[in-house]
Amino acid sequence: MALHRFVPTRWHNTLGQHEPEFHCQDGDTVIIDTLDAFGVDKDGISRASSPNPVNAPIFIEGAEPGDALCVEILRMTPTRGTGWTFTGLAANVIDPGAIASLPPREMVTWLIDRQMLTTRLENPPAGLEYLTLPLDPMIGCFGVAPALGQAFSNATSAENGGNMDYRRFGPGTTVWFPVAVPGALFSLGDGHAIQGDGEIVGTGIETTFEIEVRLSIAKGRKLVWPxxxxxxxxxxxxxxxxxxxxxxxxxxxxxxxxxxxxxxxxxxxxxxxxxxxxxxxxxxxxxxxxxxxxxxxxxxxxxxx
Amino acid sequence: MALHRFVPTRWHNTLGQHEPEFHCQDGDTVIIDTLDAFGVDKDGISRASSPNPVNAPIFIEGAEPGDALCVEILRMTPTRGTGWTFTGLAANVIDPGAIASLPPREMVTWLIDRQMLTTRLENPPAGLEYLTLPLDPMIGCFGVAPALGQAFSNATSAENGGNMDYRRFGPGTTVWFPVAVPGALFSLGDGHAIQGDGEIVGTGIETTFEIEVRLSIAKGRKLVWPxxxxxxxxxxxxxxxxxxxxxxxxxxxxxxxxxxxxxxxxxxxxxxxxxxxxxxxxxxxxxxxxxxxxxxxxxxxxxxx
Amino acid sequence: MALHRFVPTRWHNTLGQHEPEFHCQDGDTVIIDTLDAFGVDKDGISRASSPNPVNAPIFIEGAEPGDALCVEILRMTPTRGTGWTFTGLAANVIDPGAIASLPPREMVTWLIDRQMLTTRLENPPAGLEYLTLPLDPMIGCFGVAPALGQAFSNATSAENGGNMDYRRFGPGTTVWFPVAVPGALFSLGDGHAIQGDGEIVGTGIETTFEIEVRLSIAKGRKLVWPxxxxxxxxxxxxxxxxxxxxxxxxxxxxxxxxxxxxxxxxxxxxxxxxxxxxxxxxxxxxxxxxxxxxxxxxxxxxxxx
Amino acid sequence: MALHRFVPTRWHNTLGQHEPEFHCQDGDTVIIDTLDAFGVDKDGISRASSPNPVNAPIFIEGAEPGDALCVEILRMTPTRGTGWTFTGLAANVIDPGAIASLPPREMVTWLIDRQMLTTRLENPPAGLEYLTLPLDPMIGCFGVAPALGQAFSNATSAENGGNMDYRRFGPGTTVWFPVAVPGALFSLGDGHAIQGDGEIVGTGIETTFEIEVRLSIAKGRKLVWPxxxxxxxxxxxxxxxxxxxxxxxxxxxxxxxxxxxxxxxxxxxxxxxxxxxxxxxxxxxxxxxxxxxxxxxxxxxxxxx
The missing domain is CATH 3.10.28.20 (Acetamidase/Formamidase-like domains)
Structure with missing residues (x-):
């Protein structure tokens, strides 16, 4: 039941059977700093490539195929004063005939107030000057190594988790993943300061976090889906x-x-x-x-x- | 701004250009009794055929193509002590390979307590004896005549509304429909005592209501969708x-x-x-x-x- | 088993229970001139509105719900020296991200050689000057009145047929439709000189035809789909x-x-x-x-x- | 331009960056024996696990990311007197409501006549005794390692190929795959004696083949899809x-x-x-x-x- 700080030196763009960089026991709590979706850290330094780099895996001692890995999201503390999104709804969420009316797809900056726990556009377009949103942090991409020796891009998701971008994956939520390999090989990244349903601009407000998770093993709890x-x-x-x-x-x-x-x-x-x-x-x-x-x-x- | 009670004598299984049975003015309020999805009324008498019979249309004086019909759902009072649902999730909402495990599809009765505004299964299966749900009334099927002289079964829905089965279509909600024909030709039916998202057993708790709606015209408010x-x-x-x-x-x-x-x-x-x-x-x-x-x-x- | 020429004076943009304009017996053959998808006839005169106007229905004596209407497509003779298509693949058949690269959607003319039974673009873009295609006539939109008093736009299709745009619906093919109303109420229109799979530019080569069909009744042959x-x-x-x-x-x-x-x-x-x-x-x-x-x-x- | 026989000793259930077991030059021809979809060889010996084991990869010298790997399917000679299929249409290709009427899913044997190049059911159900089909061999699963270090199960397919089950992937066809890693890492398996469109019983007639392919490099021919x-x-x-x-x-x-x-x-x-x-x-x-x-x-x- 120890509390660890894990400082990754490798990141990956897939969930797969990468060599673990950290080992912990069933029930341990781990604090980890995440990069944003483009691989930039809290100090603005580019540390890894996109899409959605996640830490080199954490090996949970005793986790075996057929178990579930239980991930309690205890805390997500934003570690940067800015986040970013894209301009324009994604082409696949609107009618094909309306796509031509979308604005050019550009990256824009949101300012994150870490005292007030709010965020607003640095340069809001006309009519949106009023908009200040409360932070509602969530993990965009996390999960374990998939079965059968597969490895999936962090752009997508599957039975083993991945880039699910579901807004209820935030502090206070517990998640179970189906373990497919010894040690489970847990990784996470792609934190969002807030995100609407669907991630319909292709991003939440992408930024960096210090995340605290408790990792434990539900023995023999065979799962198909998270x-x-x-x-x-x-x-x-x-x-x-x-x-x-x-x-x-x-x-x-x-x-x-x-x-x-x-x-x-x-x-x-x-x-x-x-x-x-x-x-x-x-x-x-x-x-x-x-x-x-x-x-x-x-x-x-x-x-x- | 009159208050009317409209007692239909005809019901239809489509939204289309049926002869109206009631005329009202812009802003009038209408009280109407609905049949359940199988056409049975509050006294258990079969009055119309399925699917989802709706009243012969209400003609709103002054409504023209290009307007929107504004429907304020003021009140839905349940008028029967029972409702019904089907047993078993619908085949299209679960994995094809799991369909064979579904229970036989049978009609079951729910008791509706009109004082307490709750409902429970008349004969709950083992393990569900505890379940008493609050009523959360909603209109399953309502809308106006579609464009181009079309007529659509009340089993389905389109730009003109229809069988949308959306749980927020209840008291306190205002809905706008695109008007495609003079008078709009508004009809409603298929009330549910409560329904989960998706109507995944193919029904809400199907019963009868006295529904009070205020009908008004938003001139020239061209809509595509409700x-x-x-x-x-x-x-x-x-x-x-x-x-x-x-x-x-x-x-x-x-x-x-x-x-x-x-x-x-x-x-x-x-x-x-x-x-x-x-x-x-x-x-x-x-x-x-x-x-x-x-x-x-x-x-x-x-x-x- | 008579041979008739039916000259419609009414056209409709839906398949529904329209008043029939022609009656024939089981086994009769009918010759009929079709309009193109925009309602223009063989002489270039606009006779009806779009989409896909079809003749006022043919009532086949003796056809009853539960029968199938058998339609033998005996002949399709093109009756005009031109057809038209749109420029540009339809937005829904290509990747959303590629839609912005499509050309503007314009109507272009194809010349139809009724001796050689070929067609070519009047003003081919660079690189397509060589393209002369053999005619391969087909009926884009045909069918019978749907069940339940419904009426569907000729832009779409359902169990009763409609705008199916299937290239095997040409001379030599026999088609059966499920009869839902007395007389079946058969209509046709939207002939194509040729069309690729999928109608992916939103049109075949749209033109007018003299079409000869033999209409007979398959008693009690309950069908769901054509x-x-x-x-x-x-x-x-x-x-x-x-x-x-x-x-x-x-x-x-x-x-x-x-x-x-x-x-x-x-x-x-x-x-x-x-x-x-x-x-x-x-x-x-x-x-x-x-x-x-x-x-x-x-x-x-x-x-x- | 050499002709090689490659006798694999390892098989994989994914297309990924597995260690190659054979190296060849641009333009070489390779003859390889395939296992069936369950990993059984031409002698009935189980050599690998399912799904769709493919040979340990062939490394094509000189192939680089950005190139295309050109695969000419020169020959597919059946090497076994039997193949197998499943009974019953797959649940996902028929209406959900019809799934309950499907027969139990069992494996059945087809006899393959390697002189006449035909196949027939060993124990045909009543009414199918007449059915003898010509062989029409095709490769169910083949392709190269995917990008980004991913690895995909041979049950599925993606930009790099995989389990596409397209009946035109037979002798006489040339296929190009987008190369994502040095050497391309080509593998193949899952041969079918014949298969209808869609692989709608979940199998073609699954058997073993001696396959001859010529492998060459199309330098710089950037592809997205095969x-x-x-x-x-x-x-x-x-x-x-x-x-x-x-x-x-x-x-x-x-x-x-x-x-x-x-x-x-x-x-x-x-x-x-x-x-x-x-x-x-x-x-x-x-x-x-x-x-x-x-x-x-x-x-x-x-x-x-």
């Missing part, structure tokens, strides 16, 4: 295109979760989900889209055993 | 398959709304939407899926004249 | 978005066809289809896409009964 | 879900090909493609679907330069 829990909700994640398929993955996983852990029959799970489920769009920008199927805990049955 | 406003939010609707395309329609409409009515440039609309937008899944069961692109009012610029 | 037969193949049609769903409809229909009419079990139909099926893309431009699932007759079992 | 050429056609490949997106990738690539290599403007490419293009469905079974955009050579302009 799952999460907040103070109020539980949720299952699906990553795929089209969005319909991401929704199918997340819905199926939630049904299986309710049956396996909450003692419901298939019919019971259907009745409950049908009337109380909520869907959240993670991202509709990346190669794989992300959909969360979420249920408020207040409607859940008592957990079986 | 739009809405709640106490806290504005939203644009897209209806299409796949869900990706519904999202594109809704997102494009919101962008155009922000530019036209809130004085933002295309770049300004993008910056705002990118960091504050929320997506709600209306339905992922009907032939056309429904996605809402929603923005909290607190982040909107002051409305341009 | 089916067709050429000299070499049989095929089932699916109309929907996305293309995946159109493919699912067509594939399911072919499986059911093989089971019902060719005496195969579900397993037998699967074995056959798995190794010999061909898919043709009808259109990927219209609101509903069209996919054909096709099987060469040489691989079919002897027809049952 | 391209191919047969005696009659050229084609571009897109791999993605949904099928609509695979089609967009293939169509965009063909447009770019016509502009870059055939001297057409964007408008010229559109005119040509619009009227002559053909789409072939590769697979609609694997995680990424495959669509080919194909143009008959007879309609192409003379190649520029």
């Amino acid at each position: 799952r999460g829990e907040t103070a109020d909700d539980i949720f299952s994640i699906g990553n795929a295109r089209p969005l319909d398929q991401a929704l199918q993955h997340a819905t199926t996983d939630m049904m299986n979760w309710l049956i396996a852990d909450y003692g419901l029959s298939s019919a019971g799970a259907s009745h409950l989900m049908g009337q109380v489920v909520r869907y959240d769009v993670g991202n509709v920008f990346d190669p794989a889209y992300t959909m969360a199927c979420r249920i408020p805990k207040k409607w859940l049955p008592p957990k079986a055993v | 739009r809405g406003e709640t106490a806290d939010d504005i939203f644009s609707i897209g209806n299409a398959r796949p869900l990706d395309q519904a999202l594109q329609h809704a997102t494009t409409d919101m962008m155009n709304w922000l530019i036209a009515d809130y004085g933002l440039s295309s770049a300004g609309a993008s910056h705002l939407m990118g960091q504050v937008v929320r997506y709600d899944v209306g339905n992922v069961f009907d032939p056309a899926y429904t996605m809402a692109c929603r923005i909290p009012k607190k982040w909107l610029p002051p409305k341009a004249v | 089916r067709g037969e050429t000299a070499d193949d049989i095929f089932s049609i699916g109309n929907a978005r996305p293309l995946d769903q159109a493919l699912q409809h067509a594939t399911t229909d072919m499986m059911n066809w093989l089971i019902a009419d060719y005496g195969l079990s579900s397993a037998g139909a699967s074995h056959l289809m798995g190794q010999v099926v061909r898919y043709d893309v009808g259109n990927v431009f219209d609101p509903a896409y069209t996919m054909a699932c096709r099987i060469p007759k040489k691989w079919l079992p002897p027809k049952a009964v | 391209r191919g050429e047969t005696a009659d056609d050229i084609f571009s490949i897109g791999n993605a879900r949904p099928l609509d997106q695979a089609l967009q990738h293939a169509t965009t690539d063909m447009m770019n090909w016509l502009i870059a290599d055939y001297g057409l403007s964007s408008a010229g490419a559109s005119h040509l493609m619009g009227q002559v293009v053909r789409y072939d469905v590769g697979n609609v079974f694997d995680p990424a679907y495959t669509m080919a955009c194909r143009i008959p050579k007879k309609w192409l302009p003379p190649k520029a330069v």
Whole structure:
């Protein structure tokens, strides 16, 4: 249950079986500084290439295929006074016939007030001068090494996590990933100061963070997709295109979760989900889209055993 | 600004250019009793056929193509002690390989407590005995006659509204529909006592309501898609398959709304939407899926004249 | 078995329950002149509005819901020396990021040589001067009135046919449509001199034809989707978005066809289809896409009964 | 220009940066024996695990990122008297509501007559006793290492090729892959004796082959997607879900090909493609679907330069 500070010296643009740079025990807490999506650190120094560089993996002692890696996001402290976004909605989120009307795609700067925990455009266009948003930090890209010796670009996501860009992956949330290799090989990066649903400009407000996570092992908890829990909700994640398929993955996983852990029959799970489920769009920008199927805990049955 | 009670004697299974059965003035309020999705009324009498019978149209005097019909949902009072749903998640919302594990598709009864404003299964399956849900009434199917002399089944939806099954279409919400024919020809039906996102069992809790709506005309407010406003939010609707395309329609409409009515440039609309937008899944069961692109009012610029 | 010439005086932009303008008997042959997709006739006179005007319906005596209307396309004779297309691939058939590189969307003229049965651009862009294509006439939009009192724009298609834009709907092909109303109410229009798969510029070479069709009734042949037969193949049609769903409809229909009419079990139909099926893309431009699932007759079992 | 026989001792279930087991020169021809999709060799011995094991990579001397690897499929000789398929259409190619009617998914044997070059079911179900099909060999899975250090399961496909299951990848076809790493790292496997469009039972007739390919380097021929050429056609490949997106990738690539290599403007490419293009469905079974955009050579302009 130790508290560590891990200072990476290598970053990767994929989640895969990279050599780990840090080892920890089941239940340890790790503090780590992240780079922004372009690989720039808190001091403005370029340390790695895009897309979405993540730390060389953390090896969690004792994690084995068939386990789940439990990641409690304890804290995300912004470490830079600026973030950036792109101008213009992404071409794939608007009608094809409207794409020609989009503004040129340029990088713009947001100022981050680390005392007030707010952010605003450095040079707002006419009509947006009023806009100051509260920070709502989240992790854009994190996960473990995928199965079968695969390695996936940090531009996308899959069963092992990755670039899901879901705004509920912030402080206070616990996430479980399916472990496919010994040690799990956990990495993270691509922090956002705030992001709307869908990451529809292709970015949240991209900046650097000091992130504190507690890493523990749920032995033998076979998962297919990432799952999460907040103070109020539980949720299952699906990553795929089209969005319909991401929704199918997340819905199926939630049904299986309710049956396996909450003692419901298939019919019971259907009745409950049908009337109380909520869907959240993670991202509709990346190669794989992300959909969360979420249920408020207040409607859940008592957990079986 | 009169208050009317309209007692329909005809119902239709399409939104189209049916002969109107009631005429009202711009700004009038109308109280109407709805049938459930199978055409059964509050007394258990079958009055019309499925799918989703809606009243013979209301003709709003003065509504012309190019206007918007503004529908304020003032009240939805449940008028029956029971509602019904289907058992089993819809085949199209789970992974194809998991469909064989679904329970048989049967109709089940929910008891509606009209004093406590709650509902529960008449015969809950094991493990769901605890479940009593608050009522959260909403209109499943409503809209106006479509353009070009078309007529669409009430099983689906399009630019003119229809079977959108979006849970924010309840009391306190104002909706605008694009008027395509003189008088707009407004109809409604398919009330739900409560429904989760997506209508993923193919139904909300289907029952009958006394619904009070105020109907007024927004002259010359050319719309492509339905739009809405709640106490806290504005939203644009897209209806299409796949869900990706519904999202594109809704997102494009919101962008155009922000530019036209809130004085933002295309770049300004993008910056705002990118960091504050929320997506709600209306339905992922009907032939056309429904996605809402929603923005909290607190982040909107002051409305341009 | 009479031969008629039907000269329409009304055209419609929807397939729906319009008043028929011509009545014929089961087995009659009808010759009819079509307008082009913009409603212009063979003499260059504008006779109707777009999209895709079709003749006021033909009522086939004796056709009843549950029957199929059999349409043998006997002849398509081009009746004009010119056709037209649009410049530029449709925005929905290329990558969103490539849309900005498309040329402006303009109408261009093709010259049709009715002796040689060829066509070429009137003013070919540099590098295309060589291109002279053989005519390969096809019907873009045809079908019967849909079920449930619906009416669909001729821009799109559904179970009743419509704007399918499938290049095998030409002379020598027989098509069956599911009859939903007495008399079937058959209409056609939108002839193309030639068209590639997908109608990816949004048009074939749009022109006028004299079309000869034989109309007969297949009593009680309950269909869900249009089916067709050429000299070499049989095929089932699916109309929907996305293309995946159109493919699912067509594939399911072919499986059911093989089971019902060719005496195969579900397993037998699967074995056959798995190794010999061909898919043709009808259109990927219209609101509903069209996919054909096709099987060469040489691989079919002897027809049952 | 040597002729080699390469006898692999390692196989992989991904395309990635595996250590090469064979090196050859630009222009060499290589003969290689393939395993079937389950890793069984021509003698019935299990040599590798599924899915779709491919040989440890061939390193082509001189191939560099930015080049294309040209693969001429010279010969595919079946090396076993049996192949296998699954019973039952895949769940994702039929309507969700029809899935419950599918037969149980079992492996069945086809007999391969290597003299007559035909194949038939060992135990045909009733009604299929007549069915003997000609062999039409094709490579299901082949390609090069992907970019960015990624590695993808042989169950799927991407820009670097993979499990495309396109029936035109047979003898007489030339394919170009985008080279992302030095030596290209070419592998192949998953041969099919014949396969219908879409691989809709999840398999072609899976068997083993002796395959002869000529491997050469097209220096500096930057590609995004695989391209191919047969005696009659050229084609571009897109791999993605949904099928609509695979089609967009293939169509965009063909447009770019016509502009870059055939001297057409964007408008010229559109005119040509619009009227002559053909789409072939590769697979609609694997995680990424495959669509080919194909143009008959007879309609192409003379190649520029």
